[in-house]
Amino acid sequence: MTHSNYQSWGRYPKATHTIAPLYWRTDPLPLPEDHSKKVLPYGMGRSYGDSCLNNGGTLFPTRALNHFLQFDSETGILTCEAGVTLGEILAFCVSKHWFLPVTPGTQFVTVGGAIANDVHGKNHHRAGTFGNHVLEFELLRSNGERLLCSPNHNQPYYAATIGGLGLTGLITWATLQLKPIHHRALHTETCPFANLDNYFELSNESDHFCEYTVAWVDCSANGPNLGRGLLFRGNHLKPEEVPKHWKVPSRNFRLPLNLPGFFLNSWTVRTFNQWYYQRQQPKTTLPILQDYQPFFYPLDSIQDWNKLYGKTGFLQYQLTVPAHDRSIIKNIFQTIANSGLNSFLAVLKTFGDHSSPGLLSFPRPGVTLALDFPIKGAKTFKLLDYLDDQVAEAQGAVYPAKDARLSPRHFQTYFPQWETLANYIDPRFSSSFWRRVTAQTSPTKPILTNTSPSENPSTQQPSTLEANHSPTPSHLGTESPSKPHSTLPTPTNSDKTAQDISQ
Ligand SMILES: Cc1cc2nc3c(=O)[nH]c(=O)nc-3n(C[C@H](O)[C@H](O)[C@H](O)COP(=O)(O)OP(=O)(O)OC[C@H]3O[C@@H](n4cnc5c(N)ncnc54)[C@H](O)[C@@H]3O)c2cc1C
Numbered sequence: 190m191t192h193s194n195y196q197s198w199g200r201y202p203k204a205t206h207t208i209a210p211l212y213w214r215t216d217p218l219p220l221p222e223d224h225s226k227k228v229l230p231y232g233m234g235r236s237y238g239d240s241c242l243n244n245g246g247t248l249f250p251t252r253a254l255n256h257f258l259q260f261d262s263e264t265g266i267l268t269c270e271a272g273v274t275l276g277e278i279l280a281f282c283v284s285k286h287w288f289l290p291v292t293p294g295t296q297f298v299t300v301g302g303a304i305a306n307d308v309h310g311k312n313h314h315r316a317g318t319f320g321n322h323v324l325e326f327e328l329l330r331s332n333g334e335r336l337l338c339s340p341n342h343n344q345p346y347y348a349a350t351i352g353g354l355g356l357t358g359l360i361t362w363a364t365l366q367l368k369p370i371h372h373r374a375l376h377t378e379t380c381p382f383a384n385l386d387n388y389f390e391l392s393n394e395s396d397h398f399c400e401y402t403v404a405w406v407d408c409s410a411n412g413p414n415l416g417r418g419l420l421f422r423g424n425h426l427k428p429e430e431v432p433k434h435w436k437v438p439s440r441n442f443r444l445p446l447n448l449p450g451f452f453l454n455s456w457t458v459r460t461f462n463q464w465y466y467q468r469q470q471p472k473t474t475l476p477i478l479q480d481y482q483p484f485f486y487p488l489d490s491i492q493d494w495n496k497l498y499g500k501t502g503f504l505q506y507q508l509t510v511p512a513h514d515r516s517i518i519k520n521i522f523q524t525i526a527n528s529g530l531n532s533f534l535a536v537l538k539t540f541g542d543h544s545s546p547g548l549l550s551f552p553r554p555g556v557t558l559a560l561d562f563p564i565k566g567a568k569t570f571k572l573l574d575y576l577d578d579q580v581a582e583a584q585g586a587v588y589p590a591k592d593a594r595l596s597p598r599h600f601q602t603y604f605p606q607w608e609t610l611a612n613y614i615d616p617r618f619s620s621s622f623w624r625r626v627t628a629q630t631s632p633t634k635p636i637l638t639n640t641s642p643s644e645n646p647s648t649q650q651p652s653t654l655e656a657n658h659s660p661t662p663s664h665l666g667t668e669s670p671s672k673p674h675s676t677l678p679t680p681t682n683s684d685k686t687a688q689d690i691s692q
Pocket of ligand 1: 198229230233234236237240241271272292293298299300301303304305306307308309310355356359360361488590620
């Protein structure tokens with residue numbers, strides 16, 4: 190039976206699947222008889238774009254693989270099935286004084302999903318990625334082989350599967366090294382910054398003495414306020430700081446319905462950003478005690494918050510560029526401010542220089558910026574195409590877990606190691622994302638380099654990014670399944686210079 194209700198978090202693009210839930214990790218994979226039909230594991234669908242979608246193929250929901258298998262309370266080594274969520278691990282281990290070594294901004298993700306995207310958190314500068322703490326896992330291949338993967342066993346499969354986008358086979362269980370804590374609360378601080386230069390200073394300083402740092406930026410601010418925002422930082426408590434009594438906050442609110450598409454317009458987004466900036470100004474300069482839940486997962490208290498964007502869905506865009514190149518981040522904020530396409534949420538974070546064991550891992554030393562855009566037709570895609578070029582020019586990358594629209598040429602420029610990954614992909618596995626970014630393309634000119642100031646849209650008027658542009662088929666989420674092959678880059682709308690964009 191086909192289903193259209195398995196979506197990604199951004200609810201774009203739409204996809205239709207055959208659903209074959211997995212119930213026992215010891216069972217063989219329920220592969221379709223038709224060998225041309227591809228399969229893909231599906232965790233909590235918290236990826237924003239199409240890396241967790243397999244349009245026209247089969248999805249294997251993994252949530253029923255939710256058993257804890259072994260825990261050593263002395264060492265903090267936990268083995269669990271791959272459908273266990275990070276929230277379930279925390280519910281089990283925090284009271285035993287153990288914590289996740291790395292956690293993304295939501296706890297509603299599975300262990301399998303966290304490995305397949307090699308997720309990062311607010312402590313990348315200290316702890317690297319999730320993959321840095323995965324001791325071993327079992328990989329079930331479509332031929333029935335079960336590979337034990339670790340740095341010492343089947344290492345190439347270990348490396349290909351961490352950040353391998355679910356394409357190398359099914360992770361049935363994994364062993365993780367947790368980190369010790371003394372209490373569920375943290376000491377946290379909110380520090381305002383007036384502009385991006387202030388952010389970089391504050392973030393560098395904070396990274397020295399804070400385990401967790403992340404910043405929210407008011408994307409609607411312009412002129413002297415461009416890049417203003419709030420840096421949130423925190424540390425776990427030392428034994429002597431543990432409070433005698435602690436009340437766990439209750440927090441849960443569900444967005445009851447899809448809001449109409451016009452709800453998030455430039456006025457509401459701007460007003461929200463300005464209100465949030467004022468509202469979150471700290472009342473004290475001293476650190477406060479805060480429960481881990483609101484500190485790590487502020488958005489999790491509003492269930493289904495993605496419905497804010499209406500049925501059309503939204504795009505998240507997360508990039509990373511080297512930190513020494515501050516001008517690119519400034520240009521990006523200026524471009525967005527000028528475009529009239531405000532981002533509802535903008536999150537800035539510094540990545541450290543820990544390397545991940547994952548072959549296709551996204552983080553690299555530098556700074557990362559995540560932006561949410563309501564889909565406002567072609568102008569939204571055009572803006573992001575332009576940003577893709579800026580990121581390529583700075584030798585950065587865009588995060589596949591958040592992507593729904595990258596061109597093959599950009600993906601392959603950001604991740605030249607994709608061809609090595611292709612050697613480890615299970616022949617029965619594929620995804621909408623993978624087919625899109627490895628689609629056969631024809632030769633073209635190289636990616637934009639040396640944008641001159643006159644070509645920089647940050648110096649142009651807001652209307653310039655709204656010019657004449659139609660989404661390409663990939664933008665519309667249509668695709669035809671094809672095998673990944675070595676490709677030659679092709680021209681897309683993003684081959685245009687900033688000047689072309691303004692025409
Ligand atoms: C509010 C919010 C905040 C977020 N913050 C961050 C953040 O701070 N840092 C960050 O890195 N990411 C972040 N993310 C993205 C999210 O952490 C990742 O997309 C994560 O991988 C989603 O896990 P999932 O279980 O929902 O997997 P899905 O989205 O369902 O799938 C993701 C990938 O994992 C594969 N997969 C799932 N299970 C298995 C398995 N058992 N075996 C093999 N492959 C499998 C799928 O095939 C797919 O390729 C955030 C997402 C949201 C919604």
